[in-house]
Structures are given as structure tokens and as C-alpha cells.
Amino acid sequence: MKGTYFKANFNIARKSKKNILLMSTLVLFMVLFVLVVEAQNLGDNYRQWRSYYDSLEVNISYFDSSLLRKQEYKETYDNLNAQEGCIFSLQNGEVLSDPQTYLDGSITLFQTMLDGYHNNYLGASTLNVPPKYQLHQKLVTYKYLYRHHIPAVMNSKASATYLIYILNFVAIFIFFYILLISNDVWMVKLDHDTVLRNIPYRVEDEVKGKTMINLALALGPLLIGLVGAYLFAGLRNGFRSLNYPNVFYFNKIIAIPVWLDCLLFLFYAAILVVFVTSLTLLLNQLTKNVYLTTFIGIALYVLTYLPAKMLKFIAWLPSAYLNVNDVLNGTVASKTGFAGLNLVTSGCILLVWSFILIIWFRHLVNKGGIAR
Numbered sequence: 487m488k489g490t491y492f493k494a495n496f497n498i499a500r501k502s503k504k505n506i507l508l509m510s511t512l513v514l515f516m517v518l519f520v521l522v523v524e525a526q527n528l529g530d531n532y533r534q535w536r537s538y539y540d541s542l543e544v545n546i547s548y549f550d551s552s553l554l555r556k557q558e559y560k561e562t563y564d565n566l567n568a569q570e571g572c573i574f575s576l577q578n579g580e581v582l583s584d585p586q587t588y589l590d591g592s593i594t595l596f597q598t599m600l601d602g603y604h605n606n607y608l609g610a611s612t613l614n615v616p617p618k619y620q621l622h623q624k625l626v627t628y629k630y631l632y633r634h635h636i637p638a639v640m641n642s643k644a645s646a647t648y649l650i651y652i653l654n655f656v657a658i659f660i661f662f663y664i665l666l667i668s669n670d671v672w673m674v675k676l677d678h679d680t681v682l683r684n685i686p687y688r689v690e691d692e693v694k695g696k697t698m699i700n701l702a703l704a705l706g707p708l709l710i711g712l713v714g715a716y717l718f719a720g721l722r723n724g725f726r727s728l729n730y731p732n733v734f735y736f737n738k739i740i741a742i743p744v745w746l747d748c749l750l751f752l753f754y755a756a757i758l759v760v761f762v763t764s765l766t767l768l769l770n771q772l773t774k775n776v777y778l779t780t781f782i783g784i785a786l787y788v789l790t791y792l793p794a795k796m797l798k799f800i801a802w803l804p805s806a807y808l809n810v811n812d813v814l815n816g817t818v819a820s821k822t823g824f825a826g827l828n829l830v831t832s833g834c835i836l837l838v839w840s841f842i843l844i845i846w847f848r849h850l851v852n853k854g855g856i857a858r
Contacts (some may be wrong), residue, residue, distance in 0.1 A: 499699045508666055509707040516656060516711030520648050520719045529642025529651050539573055541614040542566060549609065559609040565602040566610065572598055585637035589628055592638070596625040619820055623733040630731040630741035639730070645720030646730035650744050652715050653732070653751060657811035660708070660755055664762045665783045668700045671763060672770035689848045697763045704759045705752060712748055735816025736828045747814070754810055754829055761804060761836040764843040771850050798822040804839045807832040 499505055527533060549563045572595035576588060600621050607613055616624075631638055642651040720726075731741035734750070742750075762783070769779040789805035790797075790812065797806060801822045812818045819827045 495695055495699060499703060504670075505667060505703055508663060509703065512656075512663055512707045513711045513714060516652050517714040517718050519652060519655075520643060520715065520722065523643050523648060523651065524723070527641075529647070531640040535573075538614055538616075541612065542570060542573070545610045545613045546570060548612075561605050562602065562607055562609050565598065565607075566613075568598050569595065569602070586632065586635065589632040589638060592628050593625065593632060596621055596628065600625070619739070619816070622739050623815070626739050626741045627731050627733060634729065636727065636730060639726060641723075643719060643723045644726045645716050645724065646726035646728060646744055648719035648723070649712065649716045649728075649748070650730070650732045653712065653744070653748060654811050654815075656708075656711070657751060657814060658809060660704075660810055661758060661762070661787055661808045662784070664700070664704050664755075664759055665766070665780060665787075667703050668696075668759075668763050668766045669780045669783070670770070670776045671696050671700065671766045689851050693764070693767065693844055693847070696767065697760055700759050700763045701756060705756060708752060708755060733815050735814065735819060736830075737825060739816055750829060751810065751814065754813065754833060757833040757836050758808070758810065761840045761843075764840040764847070768843045768847040768850070771847055794821040794823075798824070801827065802835070804836055807836055 523529060546563070546566050549559065549566065572591060576591045576595065599615060600618065602610075602615065603618050607615060615621075628638065630636075639647045642648055716728075728745040729743040732744050732747045734740055734742045734747060765783060765786075766779055769782055770776075773779055773782075786805045787808045789800065789803070790809045792800070798821070800806060801824060806818055806822065806827075807813055809818075812821075813827075813829060813832045816828075818832065819825055
């Protein structure tokens with residue numbers, strides 16, 4: 487895109503009241519949501535374990551009273567008792583005062599809980615046991631903490647743990663933010679063709695320019711929000727190392743430091759911007775309506791929540807890869823049954839679709855869809 491034309495487009499985008507509101511809202515939400523986390527004790531591991539322990543005791547009592555005479559339930563009963571023993575040991579004062587011993591005991595507990603899935607906790611229908619993939623995530627996280635001698639933080643309001651919390655949360659809905667930023671990306675040309683008429687351009691330059699503008703409007707606030715969230719939470723509740731782990735999926739579930747997770751998130755978000763910009767350019771040209779463009783974009787996202795049996799049949803569509811959190815933590819791979827669906831392959835699929843959408847958009851414009 488010509489420098490003058492790019493500058494004109496960028497000024498229109500950055501001065502848009504809608505875009506200013508969206509960017510400000512995103513940054514403020516990411517920074518200030520820690521106040522909600524503090525007030526509601528969101529991500530409080532102590533409370534979660536207390537709830538699980540209560541459920542465990544209820545099920546053990548139920549087995550004691552009625553089910554032990556059935557041999558097929560003995561494996562479950564033994565596993566529940568083993569879990570109870572692990573929890574008792576973790577509550578020991580000496581264990582709590584030694585971070586490494588506590589982590590080692592927690593690893594044993596998670597492994598014992600996973601062992602219970604060998605018979606799918608037969609007979610313990612009311613046990614509030616976390617899903618198997620969540621236990622795997624906990625296990626790899628605590629193994630990472632143990633290897634790197636990092637004490638576990640049992641809340642989500644410290645600097646690093648809040649950064650993980652808000653990163654995972656924002657990754658779920660960042661598609662909507664990008665969609666709202668770019669939903670009128672081509673409407674300026676359609677509605678006000680005379681605004682930029684005297685500045686020559688090519689469709690290829692137009693697409694590149696719009697994409698770069700949307701990258702700036704999306705990644706800039708995200709980066710500011712992540713840094714601000716870490717600093718604000720740290721000032722209020724104490725700083726923790728950016729080496730604190732978060733769950734990540736490549737070909738298996740692993741744990742990586744949160745600073746690396748942030749970089750990978752921004753990388754995938756950039757790919758998502760490319761796709762959404764291509765999508766909205768085409769939809770603007772086809773529908774000539776911002777609201778219909780937005781509705782179609784939302785409809786594509788909703789498909790990510792299809793049941794696993796259906797989702798695997800649309801794995802070739804971009805819909806499955808619009809929830810960034812599901813891509814990064816392996817939920818997409820788990821639901822579809824395709825172990826190779828990680829950040830790299832998901833990003834490649836989105837880029838292929840972006841190329842297809844751009845070709846279609848270029849064809850419509852060159853066919854005479856708008857005045858030049």
C-alpha cells in the first residue's frame with residue numbers, strides 16, 4: 487500500500503470511536519479484572535481442594551456402608567482411600583513448610599487420581615473428580631514446578647498466576663475483539679468511495695495495509711494489557727517469577743513458562759488477525775452490512791462448541807481454531823482426536839483459509855464490485 491494511502495487508512499482506523507472504545511476496554515479489563523479475582527477468590531486452589539475433599543469423604547462413606555460387598559468396586563474404593571491418604575499427608579505442617587515436599591506429594595495425588603480412571607471411578611458416581619485432561623494439565627504443571635524448584639502458588643491473584651489467569655480468559659474471546667475491530671474494514675470504501683478516490687492503490691496493497699492496521703490495533707492493546715496486568719497484580723499481591731508455568735499443547739501436554747506462553751499467544755493472535763481481516767473484507771464486500779458481517783463471524787465461532795463427535799468432521803474448517811485457548815491447551819486436539827492439531831498446524835489452516843478468502847475478495851473487487 488502506498489505510504490500516503492496507508493497513513494490515511496490508519497488515521498481513519500485509529501481515530502474511530504468504536505476502535506478507541508474497544509482498545510481502551512480491553513486494556514482496562516485485563517488490568518483491573520484482578521480486583522474481581524481478589525473479591526471473588528477466583529482460581530482459589532484451596533477452595534477447590536476443600537470441595538473435592540468433601541466429595542471424596544462422602545463417596546468413601548458410601549462405599550463403607552453399601553458397596554464394599556461388591557468386588558467390582560474394590561479398585562475404586564482402594565483408589566479413593568489412597569487419595570485420602572495423599573491429601574492427609576499434604577495437610578501435614580512439615581510438608582506445607584517445604585515447597586519441594588509439597589510438590590512431590592501433589593504429584594503423587596494427581597497420579598493417584600488419574601489411576602482412578604482405569605475403571606472410570608466405577609461406583610463413585612457423585613465424586614467431583616476433575617476431567618482426565620485437567621488432571622494431566624495439573625500433573626505436568628506440578629512436575630515443572632518441582633523440576634525448577636518453584637513454589638506452588640495456590641491463588642490466581644499474584645503477578646504470574648494472574649497473568650496466566652487473564653491470558654487463558656482473554657484467549658477464549660479474543661476472536662470477538664478482533665472481529666469487532668475489523669468488522670467495518672472495507673465499509674469505508676463501500677460507503678465513502680470518494681474519501682480516498684484520488685490516491686491510487688492496488689487490491690493487494692489494500693489487503694496488506696488493512697491487515698497491518700488491524701495487527702497494530704489488536705496486538706498493541708494486548709501487549710499493553712498483559713504487561714499492565716502483571717505489574718498491577720504484582721503491586722497489589724506480590725510479584726512471582728515469569729518462569730511460573732502454564733499448560734501448553736504441542737504433540738502432548740507440557741508446561742512452559744508464562745513469558746513464553748504470552749509470546750506464543752501473541753503469535754497465534756497475529757495469525758487470527760490475518761484470518762479475521764480476510765474474512766471481514768470478503769463479508770463486507772458480499773453483504774455490504776457491518777452487522778451481518780459480525781453475525782456471520784460469530785456463527786463461525788459458535789461452531790467451536792459443537793460436540794466432539796461433530797467437531798472432528800469440520801476440522802478442515804477454520805471454526806475449530808478460533809478459540810485460541812482451546813488451541814493452546816490441546817482441547818481442539820482432544821475433541822477432534824487429531825493429535826497433530828497444535829498451534830502450528832492450526833495456524834497453517836487459518837492462513838490457508840485466509841489466502842482463499844483474499845483470492846475470492848480480489849476476484850469480486852476486480853470484477854467491478856466497487857467503483858475505482
